[in-house]
Structures are given as structure tokens and as C-alpha cells.
Amino acid sequence: MILDFGGVLTTRMRLNGEAFERSEGLPPDTYFRALGEHPDGIAVYAALEVGEATQEDWNRVIGGILGIDPTDLMRRALANLRPEPRIVAAAQRAREAGIKLAMLSNSFGIEPYNPYEALGMYEDFFDAVVLSELEGVRKPSPRIYQRVLEELDLAGHECVFVDGRLANLPPAEALGIRTVHHTTDPAATAAVLDALLQDRGST
Structure with a gap:
């Protein structure tokens, strides 16, 4: 995921x-x-x-x-940004079920202020963290999606990618990654992720 x-x-x-x-x-x-x-x-x-x-x-x-x-x-x-509890909870459920987790972000920078650490979402929460600033390439370049797959040691068809920008989805789909367009309803996105997890468990 x-x-x-x-x-x-x-x-x-x-x-x-x-x-x-x-x-x-x-x-x-x-x-x-x-x-x-x-x-x-x-x-x-x-x-x-x-x-x-x-x-x-x-x-x-x-x-x-x-x-x-x-x-x-x-x-x-970014002072008013908070973790989205419904998405974070869905990610935690996936991880508890043995799903690898990755964060893929077009970077806000990490010095002097690191928003990822400030919100408690960095290496300890994920199996892989890919930040565009450190990779020298940003979404929607296909290279950064390939980089995530390498970090996870997974093939595209084994992954799902969630992003709020439609333009960021087609390059992931081209690598076989299933995509979810996140809108303004985190409950709906969490429900989709839970359904995908349930489908995986039934196969």
C-alpha cells in the first residue's frame, strides 16, 4: 500500500x-x-x-x-495539518494484516522543519519512505513510482497507490499499480482500502 x-x-x-x-x-x-x-x-x-x-x-x-x-x-x-485518523487507521489495519506500507510524497523539505517527523509519520511507521527531494524526481514522473516498488521489493500488480491528484495516478497504473483517487472524504477512501484488504484475505 x-x-x-x-x-x-x-x-x-x-x-x-x-x-x-x-x-x-x-x-x-x-x-x-x-x-x-x-x-x-x-x-x-x-x-x-x-x-x-x-x-x-x-x-x-x-x-x-x-x-x-x-x-x-x-x-x-503547515501548522494546522494533522494526521487523518481514518486513513492512518486503515493503514495500520493493512500493516497488521501483513501488507507492506510506503509513503510517497512530493517533498515539503525536511530542514529546518520536517513535517513528516512532526506528524509522527516517518520511517517507524512505514516499510519504505520515498521523498521526491531525496530522489531528485517528483510525481508524476514514472521513475519515482518505480523507486517505491524497488524499496518495497514488490511488483506493480501487488500494490495499491492512493493520491489526491488525478494527474499522479496514470503513471502508477502504467506500472500495473492499482490506484485510488482520494477526494475530500477520508471515510470513503478508508472503506475502499478496507475492501481491498478483505478481497485479498478471501483469495
Whole structure:
């Protein structure tokens, strides 16, 4: 079982971002536009994800776009993110049934703030952790999915991959990995994972 981090293993990224905007006194959607529309914001995030920029570079650039203090900005920006209990519980049930678990994340950076450790989801919870920053490649590149399979020592048809972005699913499917598109309903995704686990147990 291969799980994305932000918005799958955690609560919704949108809600986290909205809470960040309120805490910083920013107008609605300002943060999201900085990440997804401003060319400098888009560029620094893409560079961070593949290890070509540091988290402190991201802090400086995004802080500058928003006109706020960049100090430890990633920590502040993710301060309202929490583990999603229903997905985490489904992952724990899978592991108890002998299923290997992997986390595959386009990285938020790990220094000076490591969100994976902060939320208690790092090596101890998974059989494999693949972060784009450390691999030099990000989803949806086929190379990063192949890397997860290598780390798990499994073939594609033996795995299921859960991600909140539709664009990230086809490259996994091309490797034979079954995919689940996670939307805004973690209970529904957990139910799908439990059903897959039950099907496996009955075969």
C-alpha cells in the first residue's frame, strides 16, 4: 500500500492553507495564488520538490510574495495539518494484516522543519519512505513510482497507490499499480482500502 502524505495521510491541505491565511492576516486565496499562480512561487516549489532549492529558499520566496516574515515559514504554513485518523487507521489495519506500507510524497523539505517527523509519520511507521527531494524526481514522473516498488521489493500488480491528484495516478497504473483517487472524504477512501484488504484475505 503506497500512500501520499499531504491531504491523504493528513487532513485536507486546503483547510490547512485557509487556516494559515487567517493566522497571518492574509486575504482569502492569497497563499494559494502564491503557490499556484505566481511564477516565482511555482518555480521555487518545483525546485524544492526535487532538491534543487532548500526549504529556506522556499520560505524566503513565498514570504516575499506574501509580504510576511519568512522565518520558519514552512512550519507556520503547515501548522494546522494533522494526521487523518481514518486513513492512518486503515493503514495500520493493512500493516497488521501483513501488507507492506510506503509513503510517497512530493517533498515539503525536511530542514529546518520536517513535517513528516512532526506528524509522527516517518520511517517507524512505514516499510519504505520515498521523498521526491531525496530522489531528485517528483510525481508524476514514472521513475519515482518505480523507486517505491524497488524499496518495497514488490511488483506493480501487488500494490495499491492512493493520491489526491488525478494527474499522479496514470503513471502508477502504467506500472500495473492499482490506484485510488482520494477526494475530500477520508471515510470513503478508508472503506475502499478496507475492501481491498478483505478481497485479498478471501483469495
